[in-house]
Amino acid sequence: MLHDEPMSRHTSWRAGGSAQRLYRPADLADLQAFLRQLPADEPLLAVGLGSNLLVRDGGFRGTVLLMHGALNDLRMGGDLLYVQAGVAGAKLARFAAANNFCGAEFFAGIPGTLGGMLAMNAGCYGSETWQQVQRVQVLTRSGELLERVPQEYEIGYRHVALKGGEGRGKGKATEREASLPPSPPPIFEEFLPQEEFFVGAWLSLETGDVEKARQDIKALMEKRSASQPLRQPNAGSVFRNPPGDHAARLIEGCGLKGKHIGGAQVSEKHANFIVNAGDATAADIESLIEEVRATVERKTGVQLHPEVRIVGERI
Numbered sequence: 001m002l003h004d005e006p007m008s009r010h011t012s013w014r015a016g017g018s019a020q021r022l023y024r025p026a027d028l029a030d031l032q033a034f035l036r037q038l039p040a041d042e043p044l045l046a047v048g049l050g051s052n053l054l055v056r057d058g059g060f061r062g063t064v065l066l067m068h069g070a071l072n073d074l075r076m077g078g079d080l081l082y083v084q085a086g087v088a089g090a091k092l093a094r095f096a097a098a099n100n101f102c103g104a105e106f107f108a109g110i111p112g113t114l115g116g117m118l119a120m121n122a123g124c125y126g127s128e129t130w131q132q133v134q135r136v137q138v139l140t141r142s143g144e145l146l147e148r149v150p151q152e153y154e155i156g157y158r159h160v161a162l163k164g165g166e167g168r169g170k171g172k173a174t175e176r177e178a179s180l181p182p183s184p185p186p187i188f189e190e191f192l193p194q195e196e197f198f199v200g201a202w203l204s205l206e207t208g209d210v211e212k213a214r215q216d217i218k219a220l221m222e223k224r225s226a227s228q229p230l231r232q233p234n235a236g237s238v239f240r241n242p243p244g245d246h247a248a249r250l251i252e253g254c255g256l257k258g259k260h261i262g263g264a265q266v267s268e269k270h271a272n273f274i275v276n277a278g279d280a281t282a283a284d285i286e287s288l289i290e291e292v293r294a295t296v297e298r299k300t301g302v303q304l305h306p307e308v309r310i311v312g313e314r315i
Contacts (some may be wrong), residue, residue, distance in 0.1 A: 001021060001022070001023050002019075002021070002022045002023075003020070003021055003022075004018045004019075004020065004059075004246045005018055005019045005021075005022040005064070006018050007019055007050070007055040007059070007064070007312075008014045009056065010022070010047060010050045010051050010052070010066065010083060010198045011047075011050030011051075011063070011113065011235075012049060012050055012051040012233060012234060012235050012236075012281070013050075013053075013054060013233050013234065013235050013256065013276050013282075013285060014233040014276055014278055015054070015233070015263075015280050015284075015285060016054060016055035016056065016057060016281075016282040016283050016312070017055055017056055017058050017059030017060070017280060017312055017313070018056045018059040018060075019045075019055070019059065019062075019063070019064040020059065020060065020061050020062060020063070021062070021063040021064070022063070022064040022066060022179065023064070023065055023129050024069060024070055025065070025066075025070045025071075026070065027070060027071070028073075028084070028139075028145075028199060028200075030070075031065065031071070031143075031199070032139065032143040032145065033068070033143065034139060034143075035133060035139065035140075035142065035143040036142065036143035038063070038141075040141065042062060042063055042142070043060070043062025043063070044060060044062060044063055044064075044065060045060060045062065045063070045064045045195075045311060046064075046065045046067055046085075046115060046197045046198075047063065047064050047066055047068075047156075048067050048068045048085065048086060048088075048112055048113030048114075048115050048116045049068050049088065049111065049112050049113055049116075051111040051112040051116070051187050051235055051236055052112060052116055052122075052235055052236060052307060052308050052309060053121065053235070053308065053309050053311070054235065054282055054285055054286060054308055054309070054310045054311070055282060055311055055312045056282045056283070056286070056310065056311070056312035056313055056314050056315075057281050057282045057283055057312075057314065057315045058062070058312055058313030058314050058315045059312055059313060060084050060311055060312040060313075061312075061313065065197070067085045067086040067113060067115050067199075068086045068088070068113050069086060069142075070086050071084035071085045071086035071087075071115070071145060071199055071200070072084060072086050072087055073200070074087050074095050074112030074248075076090065076099060077202065078200040079133055079204070080201045080203060080204055081095075081096060081099075081101065081104075081202070081204075081205055082200060082201075082202050083114050083200060083201055083202075083203060084116075084199060084200045085113060085114050085115030085118070085197070085198050085199045085200055086113050086115065087113055087114050088112070088113050089107035089108060089109070089110040089111070089112060089113070089117065089231055090107070090108045090217075090221075090222060092104060092107045092114065092135070092218065093105055093106070093107040093108035093217050094108070094214075096205055096213070097210055097213035097214050098210065099210075100207055100208065100209075100210045101206065101207060101213070102185055102206055102207070102208030102209070102212070102216075103110075103127075103132060103203035103205040103206050103208075103212045104132065104203070104205055104213075105213055105216040105217050105220060106123065106124055106125050106126075106127040106220065107129075107226050108217045108219070108220055108221055109124040109125060109220050109223075110122050110123070110124055110129075110236075111236050111297075112236075112273070114129075114200075115197070115198045115199070115295060116135070117129040118136060118160065118198040118201060119154055119160060119198060119212065120158050120159070120160060120276050120307065121156065121157070121158055121159060121160050121259065122158070125160075125220065128157075130150060130153075130155050130160070132203040132205060133150055133201050133202070133203060133204075134149075134150075134201075134202045134203065134204045134205060135147050135148065135149050135150075135201070135202035136149075136150075136198055136200070136201045136202075137198070137199050137201065137202075138196045138197060138198055138199060139196065139197050140195065141196070145199075146196075148162075149207070155238065157241075158240050158301065158307050162196070168292075179248075185298040213298065218283065223299065223306075227269070227270060228269065228270050228273060229267040229268075229269040229273055229275050231268060231275035232275035232276065232277065233275060234267070234273050234275045234276070235272065235274070235308050236273070236307070237270055237272045237273065237304055237307055238272055238273065238274050238289060238292075238307060238308055239251075239292075239293070239304040239305060239306055239307060240304070240305045240306070240307050242302050242303075243265065245302070246272075247271075247272045247304055248272035249271075250296050250300055250302055250304070251266065251271040251272060251296060251304075252271040253299075253300070254295050254296050254299045254300065256271065256292055256295060256296075257271050259288065259291070259292070260277070260288075261284050261287045261288040261291060262280055262281060262283075262284030262287075263276060263277055263278045263279045263281065263284050264276065264277065264280040264284040264285045264287070264288040265277040266288065266292060274288055274289065274292075282312075283314065283315070286310060289306055289308070292304070293306070
């Protein structure tokens with residue numbers, strides 16, 4: 001347990017305030033025991049590599065659960081691959097290829113851990129996380145371990161929610177609720193207390209040519225390196241792609257490449273990336289996100305929705 005821990009050490013933007021408390025569990029059983037003794041109203045935030053997260057400069061009043069480095073189990077279970085929430089995408093892709101499975105190569109292009117990928121249905125190059133999921137393992141606030149199937153969730157583009165109320169034990173959705181399309185996400189998803197956390201999943205993959213899978217991973221990583229500003233702190237794609245278009249094209253078309261606010265900058269290499277160009281504050285980054293969103297809407301009429309999660313308090 002760490003107190004007043006700077007979240008700049010645990011987020012890929014290398015910016016933001018401190019967590020009041022940060023807990024790194026030893027393993028899943030330890031995490032269960034920790035949750036059982038927490039007050040029911042304690043704000044909780046599960047974090048993997050912090051690659052899709054901005055913690056405001058005033059910090060997070062509550063407890064951050066650091067999954068990476070703790071929930072790292074990765075193994076075959078019959079014809080399924082069991083992966084815990086702290087496993088990074090590149091490690092998952094390489095493990096699947098080494099075991100003669102294909103279909104997991106795209107995970108190498110996602111700069112996060114499985115828990116975050118499940119929470120937002122992360123994807124790249126035409127594939128998405130939940131296309132591979134047979135069932136998931138979740139941990140409740142009270143430390144109870146449950147298994148759920150994809151049919152219990154509302155799953156869309158960068159959007160996942162438990163039907164009938166996210167993580168609040170309201171059961172399965174009614175037939176009418178199940179027939180409704182996923183709700184559009186708000187412009188900024190404000191923090192809500194988490195009642196359930198993804199801690200693992202069983203993935204269904206096809207057997208295939210291990211050498212081809214390795215070459216595909218290598219090619220994907222080279223493509224990512226060539227097109228993204230990996231040498232500067234960033235959080236991956238900032239905005240969801242609007243239907244039938246690309247956020248990067250719209251941002252670049254509005255002349256926003258290179259736009260600065262403080263130490264935050266719209267990347268010159270990829271317009272849908274905001275980089276920490278030097279000592280950026282969380283306020284700099286959030287202000288630039290809003291400036292880009294407002295400019296694109298004013299000039300094109302298209303409303304961009306951030307992929308990144310913004311939590312904590314402003315100074």
